[in-house]
Amino acid sequence: MSRIALDGMGGDRAPGEIVAGAALAVRNGLDVVLVGDKARLDPLIEDSGVSIPVVHAESTIDMHEDPAQAIRSKRDSSIAVAARLVAEGEAQGLVSAGSTGAVLAAAAFIIGRLPGVARPAIGSVYPTGQIVLDSGANLECRPEHLVQFAAMGAALARVYMGLESPRVGLLNIGEEVGKGRELEKQAYAVLEDSPLNFIGNVEGRDLGRDTVDVVVTDGFTGNVLLKGAEGTASMLMQMMRSLLAERPELGDATAAIAPAFEELQRRIDPETYGGAHLVGTGGVVVVAHGSSSRTAIANALRMAAEGGDHGLIDAVTFGIEALA
């Protein structure tokens, strides 16, 4: 079973919720090692009532530090130490709710890229199970980067969604061939000739539709797309609540449907489907939300363990090799 190194000090609610999340995961049978300030982590682990190994890390990286510089200078930071466990084979995966930039830097400098990978990318999972990548690691991309994202996203979809031949779409402003920026036009031509199940251009509105499994784009656009979806979902839930609250005569009906409403909320809650995958490095890396609760941390740990157990690294390596 894969062992996952968990950054105990990263995230807005660290270390309390992080340790609590680790405890949940360990109770569910996962193999977790906590990395961070032993003096702070030990009492929390003690309180949790489960036994979790700790690897001490002297310092932490703050959200406001320059990530690349911090990873280079703070070799004893919790995220650097956790990444080193993966690099040295002591752990198969890494989970952190700390600075995304620091996780990216640790993955690049300490764990290292897989052979042939030009740019590791963040693959985020949408509530429908669709994978969007890159969703924030690479703001400016060249066509060959998008092509690699496609291969890595297909690997994620195979491992996590169990899809044999995931449908890969290129995010664009229209479905017709020839649409988009120079970036999309060139990437399209290469994807068309690739071994991937490339279905052509897809649009923002394909998010949420059963038309595509892997949505490929640059990290700026992917980030905006996913956060826009999040904003729209919140707005809609809020509007629905207001519309019902304005109709006191519907009090009984509103109360009756509340559980269905809560189930909807749960399904679209990023905490439910955990963090995002950084793919293209030599270990399974899951980037959890900064505000992660114990549930989110436990889900991120489960994702990382699944990636390790089901051969994500081999799948990505194979996908990149097949492009050549």
Added chain:
Amino acid sequence: MSRIALDGMGGDRAPGEIVAGAALAVRNGLDVVLVGDKARLDPLIEDSGVSIPVVHAESTIDMHEDPAQAIRSKRDSSIAVAARLVAEGEAQGLVSAGSTGAVLAAAAFIIGRLPGVARPAIGSVYPTGQIVLDSGANLECRPEHLVQFAAMGAALARVYMGLESPRVGLLNIGEEVGKGRELEKQAYAVLEDSPLNFIGNVEGRDLGRDTVDVVVTDGFTGNVLLKGAEGTASMLMQMMRSLLAERPELGDATAAIAPAFEELQRRIDPETYGGAHLVGTGGVVVVAHGSSSRTAIANALRMAAEGGDHGLIDAVTFGIEALA
């Protein structure tokens, strides 16, 4: 009162729904002139029971033609003739549900840009009243283009939302200064020193929140953001319907809340808030959805008339001048 030239032949449901939309608008007191094949339009107008003037146009531009070339070669197309009415002052505004590219080309070549405007942009209105621009006219932009979009978007928000000092935000992947691509970094610096009420970077999730009135970005990102929001909204409504349908014991409650649900659907329906504005040209130009129904056309006509009556062109001109 502003007279609006309506492309009678543009759109998936032309000319039937277009004429029906014109009839609705005329009944509501608007001044509309239909442009297109008189032999086809006249009987439809006759059937509608209201009197609507027609300017004949011999040809139409197909969705699959190259827009710029079609506008130059088909001077007698409905969209070109409608644009000429605006250019010659016979009408103050133009509405078309035809090819967006053809509308852009007609606006650029026939109506012409306002002085100082480098690139006209499409400003789309989100259900909250927030304006996103550019949402598809300019896929690759320079910082100075984004700055002009900001000024034009603020003008739209003043005229349509009645806001005195609209909050202008730069779409980015984080709120902190220094985030984003070279494009955002440079545009940020100029916006900060502009006379606009620039509130800094905003994220995709600010769509739907009362944090910003005008969201500025390039046309590729804006298009993806808005279509992603559309997809997410559809998915959520669909999920809610399924969750309720799976619980037959909630039949009565579901029936009771149906009107609130329909009201929600109506509020987020693009047909309700009409089309998108092409700003930066010498006339009010509203681009309606290709699938526009009569209601959508009537709403787009109302938007165009409001823009004409409330001085949109002067507001945009003033906004661009104030940047210099």
